[in-house]
Structure formats: C-alpha cells, structure tokens
Amino acid sequence: MLKWGSTILLALCLIVIFYTTRDDETPPAPTAGQMEVYGFDVGQGDSTFIRTKEDAILIDGGNNGKGEDVVRYLNELGVERLTAIVATHPDADHIGGLDTVLDAFPVESVYAPRVTHTTETYRDFLLAVKREGVTIKSVKAGLEIPSEVARFTFLAPLTNGTQDLNSWSAVLRVENGQDRFLFMGDAPIRTEQQLLESDEYLRADVLKLGHHGAETSSSLPFLQAVAPKRALISAGKDNAYRHPRPSVLQELKTERIMVDRTDKNGTIQYISSGNGIKESNRTDLRPD
Numbered sequence: 001m002l003k004w005g006s007t008i009l010l011a012l013c014l015i016v017i018f019y020t021t022r023d024d025e026t027p028p029a030p031t032a033g034q035m036e037v038y039g040f041d042v043g044q045g046d047s048t049f050i051r052t053k054e055d056a057i058l059i060d061g062g063n064n065g066k067g068e069d070v071v072r073y074l075n076e077l078g079v080e081r082l083t084a085i086v087a088t089h090p091d092a093d094h095i096g097g098l099d100t101v102l103d104a105f106p107v108e109s110v111y112a113p114r115v116t117h118t119t120e121t122y123r124d125f126l127l128a129v130k131r132e133g134v135t136i137k138s139v140k141a142g143l144e145i146p147s148e149v150a151r152f153t154f155l156a157p158l159t160n161g162t163q164d165l166n167s168w169s170a171v172l173r174v175e176n177g178q179d180r181f182l183f184m185g186d187a188p189i190r191t192e193q194q195l196l197e198s199d200e201y202l203r204a205d206v207l208k209l210g211h212h213g214a215e216t217s218s219s220l221p222f223l224q225a226v227a228p229k230r231a232l233i234s235a236g237k238d239n240a241y242r243h244p245r246p247s248v249l250q251e252l253k254t255e256r257i258m259v260d261r262t263d264k265n266g267t268i269q270y271i272s273s274g275n276g277i278k279e280s281n282r283t284d285l286r287p288d
Contacts, residue, residue, distance in 0.1 A: 029053060029078070030271075035150060035176040039208065039260065039268040040073055041286055042066040044236030044243070045093035048183060048208060049074065050174060052149045058101065059086045059172065059183055060094040064121055067100025069287045073267070074105065076285065081106040084145050084152075087125065088170045088185030090117035099128035107132050111145065113157055114138040115168040139170040141198075151175040155202075156187060158194045166211060167191060173204070177274020182226060184210035184217065192222035205277050206270060207257075208232040213244020223255055230258045230270075230279060237263040 040047040042062030050057045145152035161167035169185030182204035207228035210217030212235040235243040260268045267285035
C-alpha cells in the first residue's frame with residue numbers, strides 16, 4: 001500500500017511540474033548562422049517577422065485591429081525586443097497594427113519611405129513612433145539595416161513614387177549565407193521594371209509577392225529574373241479583392257514556383273541554415 005501511495009504521489013508531482021513550467025518556457029532563439037522568417041497570418045494584410053541570433057525585425061503589422069495578433073505571435077515566439085520595424089508604405093493593411101506593436105515592445109529603429117499620408121491610421125503610427133522615442137529612418141535604395149550576422153538591404157524605392165502609395169513600397173532583400181529572401185511590400189510592376197533596369201542581383205530563394213498576389217505586381221519578367229523556389233502570399237481567406245489573382249497563380253505554376261499562402265495555410269515559417277531553407281506551417285500562430 002505504501003509503495004502504491006509513493007508512486008501516485010510521484011506521478012502527481014510530475015504533473016504539477018509539467019503544467020506549471022510549460023507555459024513559462026521560452027522558445028529557443030535561432031542558433032549561430034540560422035535565420036527564421038515568419039509570414040504571419042493577419043488576414044487581408046501583411047506582416048513578416050525575421051529573426052537571427054542577434055536580429056528581430058518586423059516588416060509591417062497588418063491592418064487596424066491586427067496588432068494584437070502580431071503582439072501575441074511575437075510573445076509566443078519569446079520575443080522581448082525588436083531591433084527594427086519596417087513600415088513598407090502607409091496603407092492601413094500594412095501599418096494599421098504597428099502602433100499596437102510599438103506600444104508593446106522596445107524598438108531600436110523604425111524604417112519607412114519618405115511619403116506621408118493624412119489618414120488616422122498613419123497618424124496613430126507616427127504618434128506611436130514618437131512615444132517610443134525613436135526617429136524614422138527614410139528608406140531608399142542601397143540603405144542597409146545594420147546586422148552582425150546577416151545582410152538586410154533596401155532595393156526600393158529607387159525614385160520618388162507617384163500618388164499611388166504602393167509605388168513608394170520599401171523592398172527589402174535579406175541574405176543569410178547562400179540563402180536569399182526578397183520582400184516586396186505592395187510594390188507594383190513600375191517598381192519591378194525599375195529593379196530589372198538596375199544593376200541589382202535579384203535572384204532569391206523565397207519571394208514575398210507584392211500586393212498580396214494582385215495583377216498589379218509579380219510580372220512574368222520579374223518572376224523570371226528573381227527565379228524563386230517558393231513564393232509567399234499574404235492574403236485573407238475569401239477576401240473581397242480575390243487575392244491572389246488566378247492569373248498570378250497560373251504564372252507561378254508555369255514557372256514551377258511553390259506557393260505558400262497565409263489564407264490557406266496560416267502562418268508560414270522558413271528556417272534558413274545559410275545553405276538551404278526549410279518551410280513549415282505554424283498552425284499554432286493563428287488569429288484569435
């Protein structure tokens with residue numbers, strides 16, 4: 001009887017230890033040479049997170065009301081600070097959640113193109129940056145985000161944009177060893193043509209399509225120049241814009257480019273070793 005009692009007591013102790021410690025466990029940060037990239041599921045909008053052993057960079061924060069999801073995702077990943085935030089352009093579906101993120105985390109630097117907007121969403125973003133006590137660094141082609149372990153280079157805007165805010169989109173190339181990612185914001189075909197005419201090396205293993213897979217981006221010549229193995233598309237399920245468009249999906253299929261969609265698969269995770277990229281779906285990182 002004493003033996004059985006001791007066994008039961010030990011089992012109960014193990015259960016208590018398990019349930020009291022598992023919620024406090026912090027997911028391990030990437031090891032040296034490793035990079036994690038997350039295409040967050042924020043519905044019809046954009047938010048991408050990049051993490052190395054030293055860097056924690058957020059590109060956009062989804063629409064208004066989606067900042068809470070982004071903050072929760074970052075918390076679940078064990079993020080305590082952001083080394084940089086990139087606001088690709090002033091559209092609400094890209095910057096709407098950034099004020100919430102800025103209020104939730106210490107942020108070292110904020111990058112955005114030199115274009116203003118009169119919306120309340122853009123004003124909220126500017127006020128949050130001011131509360132954080134940082135100054136926005138103007139994005140232009142050739143500017144780099146400092147890093148000791150990877151390379152983050154803005155390829156656009158190359159020139160001033162037009163009245164179309166998408167034409168001001170910050171385009172960011174990320175290099176980790178031999179692995180390359182290219183993040184297009186909502187850059188239109190006009191920007192793609194400028195990049196094709198530049199001397200920049202555009203090849204990338206993963207291309208985050210411009211404008212959620214709309215026909216206004218992802219021209220065939222640009223896809224062929226980048227020649228990605230995988231395309232990341234951030235879009236909302238059954239969205240009113242019908243993103244991604246069937247014609248874009250057909251071009252990706254013709255070019256034999258694998259497609260990763262947040263509207264179909266939720267948050268997408270890429271792990272780069274510097275010599276190869278593995279993709280997986282993070283079903284635990286979904287909107288509430």
